[in-house]
Amino acid sequence: TTMGIEMKEGSTQNKELVESFSIMMERIANDAACSTMGLGFLARTPSYYKALRHLRNFMNKLIEKNANNNISSSSSEPWAKGEEAMNSFLDTALNYYCRGHLKKEDVIIESIGLIGASFETVATAIYSVLVMLAMHPDVQENLFRETYALFPQKNIEVTYDHLKQAPYLDMVVAETLRLMPSIPIIGRQAIRKARLTSEIDLSPNMQVIVPIFSLHRSKTWWGQQAHLFNPNNFTPENIAKRNPYVYMPFSKGARNCIGWRYAEIAVRVSVMVLVWNLKFSTSFKYEDLHFVDHISLCYDVEPKLQVELRKK
Numbered sequence: 001t002t003m004g005i006e007m008k009e010g011s012t013q014n015k016e017l018v019e020s021f022s023i024m025m026e027r028i029a030n031d032a033a034c035s036t037m038g039l040g041f042l043a044r045t046p047s048y049y050k051a052l053r054h055l056r057n058f059m060n061k062l063i064e065k066n067a068n069n070n071i072s073s074s075s076s077e078p079w080a081k082g083e084e085a086m087n088s089f090l091d092t093a094l095n096y097y098c099r100g101h102l103k104k105e106d107v108i109i110e111s112i113g114l115i116g117a118s119f120e121t122v123a124t125a126i127y128s129v130l131v132m133l134a135m136h137p138d139v140q141e142n143l144f145r146e147t148y149a150l151f152p153q154k155n156i157e158v159t160y161d162h163l164k165q166a167p168y169l170d171m172v173v174a175e176t177l178r179l180m181p182s183i184p185i186i187g188r189q190a191i192r193k194a195r196l197t198s199e200i201d202l203s204p205n206m207q208v209i210v211p212i213f214s215l216h217r218s219k220t221w222w223g224q225q226a227h228l229f230n231p232n233n234f235t236p237e238n239i240a241k242r243n244p245y246v247y248m249p250f251s252k253g254a255r256n257c258i259g260w261r262y263a264e265i266a267v268r269v270s271v272m273v274l275v276w277n278l279k280f281s282t283s284f285k286y287e288d289l290h291f292v293d294h295i296s297l298c299y300d301v302e303p304k305l306q307v308e309l310r311k312k
Helices: 012-035 046-067 089-098 104-135 137-150 167-179 212-216 236-240 260-277
Strands: 186-189 207-210 278-281 306-309
Touching: 012 046, 012 104, 046 089, 046 104, 089 104, 104 137, 104 167, 104 260, 104 278, 137 167, 137 260, 137 278, 167 260, 260 278
Parallel strands: none
Antiparallel strands: 186 207, 278 306
């Protein structure tokens, strides 16, 4: 959807594309860890460069294929031809490319970055929601009832207005992202001297790590049962009395995730459709969940889910 590409089941090209992104994300995570010791080059293996070449070649061919069919470079504004002509990120990027505002290299880099930052994180968030629903059947049933009330008909087509009418869905997704944020750790650099506490000062250019995963499970902010799944943490009353900076699955401030809104909508629409059609269960225990360090959240052992069609 981001690039306007139709993903066909069993396609060799799509399989290679996903594998290349997976390799690149894994190597970037290793690079980030090794770079703290000046050893980032160890992560740049032949497989990394092979994956990067594949992605660049793929994007180059995609740009060449679509450039001539895209929005005319004579358009004074990128949205001049309306939404029908601007239905993906690639359309927008190619519009600026055709008008001379971006070089082809810029389009390739931005496209790879956008897909790399979105496909794995959104997929992880959707999977995590389904795992929580499978482990908490009462929550799953409440969510199904809310969804069915919005779509009593057989075929459903979710719109943005529907999402505004699903408060329990918001609570479930938010609580999942609290316990399992797709990006568990972020880094920042201090731009000026700042005092955090009476004992801690930050110097200019100091590197700062924000442990989102640990912050979201802090008993100081979330109570003695902070480690447990509880959508009621996100009732309007509980949100109002809580410091807004203790929940930051997409970071906070001027450098927060540029795609946070896209991610939230993608996760909510996917979960809504899945829960309306399917019922999820698992024998995996919540207390047996363990996670490993990565750029995006990874499960040490991914719980297997049993899926069955809902009978309505």
